[in-house]
Amino acid sequence: MLFQRILTALVLIPIVIAAVCFLPAIYFALMIALIILIAAWEWLNLIGLNSLIKRILFFIALIIPMLVVTFWTQLLELIAFSFEYPEIKEISGWIEFTVILPVIFWVMIMILIRQVPQAMLNMELKLGYKVFIGWTILLSAWMFVSRLHLLYGYEMILYFLILIWVADIAAYFTGKKWGNEKLAPEISPGKTIAGMYGALGSAITCGITLSLIYGFPIINAIDFILLSVLTVLVSIYGDLFFSLVKRQKGVKDSGNLLPGHGGILDRIDSIIAGAPFFYAGISLISFGIFS
Numbered sequence: 001m002l003f004q005r006i007l008t009a010l011v012l013i014p015i016v017i018a019a020v021c022f023l024p025a026i027y028f029a030l031m032i033a034l035i036i037l038i039a040a041w042e043w044l045n046l047i048g049l050n051s052l053i054k055r056i057l058f059f060i061a062l063i064i065p066m067l068v069v070t071f072w073t074q075l076l077e078l079i080a081f082s083f084e085y086p087e088i089k090e091i092s093g094w095i096e097f098t099v100i101l102p103v104i105f106w107v108m109i110m111i112l113i114r115q116v117p118q119a120m121l122n123m124e125l126k127l128g129y130k131v132f133i134g135w136t137i138l139l140s141a142w143m144f145v146s147r148l149h150l151l152y153g154y155e156m157i158l159y160f161l162i163l164i165w166v167a168d169i170a171a172y173f174t175g176k177k178w179g180n181e182k183l184a185p186e187i188s189p190g191k192t193i194a195g196m197y198g199a200l201g202s203a204i205t206c207g208i209t210l211s212l213i214y215g216f217p218i219i220n221a222i223d224f225i226l227l228s229v230l231t232v233l234v235s236i237y238g239d240l241f242f243s244l245v246k247r248q249k250g251v252k253d254s255g256n257l258l259p260g261h262g263g264i265l266d267r268i269d270s271i272i273a274g275a276p277f278f279y280a281g282i283s284l285i286s287f288g289i290f291s
Helices: 002-022 023-046 052-081 086-097 101-115 117-122 127-178 193-214 220-249 265-286
Strands: 180-185 188-194
Touching: 002 023, 002 127, 023 052, 023 127, 023 220, 023 265, 052 127, 086 117, 101 117, 101 127, 101 220, 101 265, 117 220, 127 188, 127 193, 127 220, 127 265, 180 193, 180 220, 188 220, 193 220, 220 265
Parallel strands: none
Antiparallel strands: 180 188
16 A cells, blocks of 8 residues: 555656646646546545536536636736736735635634544534535635645745645654554544654744745744644644545545545645645735734
8 A cells, every 4th residue: 555655656746746837827727626626526425415417516616716716817917917007916816815714614623623523523514514615625725726826936836735745744654653642533543643743843844944945034934934834734634624524424535546545635635724724824924924
């Protein structure tokens, strides 16, 4: 299993890095949209939405906002630059405020899983609520990964992905070595307290490394280190949230598309949770609120 995971990662990671570094923003957004749509299919399997018509409606409800956000913001920027009217770009600023909802959701999930994991596991939500939750977290993940690439360049999205990947690796090996105490045994017996600390330690290392590479002043370095740690913490509980949903369904993986990793949703669950939080933090840092 470990060999399959490594082999799959060795194939996928160079492709992802090449896409991040070389694809124009609009094509990168479309690629992320395709990944999210595959993850959406897996989500619908997990929550038991079997009606083909309802699935089609769910996909339409995802695709329409994706197209609107992608092409509407591109059009606004084109008008702004063409007619030298930069104020029009501020109209697209409403998107920044939509990050509040997923950030609040993931922070609440983190608190609830930490405090009442068994109650979360036993919670029975109506199908409509599960559909809305899936729509919200999947759309927000696409939106803020895409905008991170569009507004802050490939370096920032690459850092975010490396942050999540390194944390995942650190958690795995730290947990294997020192993982005696379980993090949330009711939900995911494999995750440990030691693994979580290993992931958070890797986040500190990533933040320090980035700060040294770019020569950030000390205050900005602290901002990025803190944001990296909090993003990884949220991503860990995002992973646990999807583990909870899979456990309620009685399955180990969301799919079998990726050998050794399960489905697409299994591979991007931490990214889905971490993206809105990281984007919100980067936006605050860029406006100097932390500095």
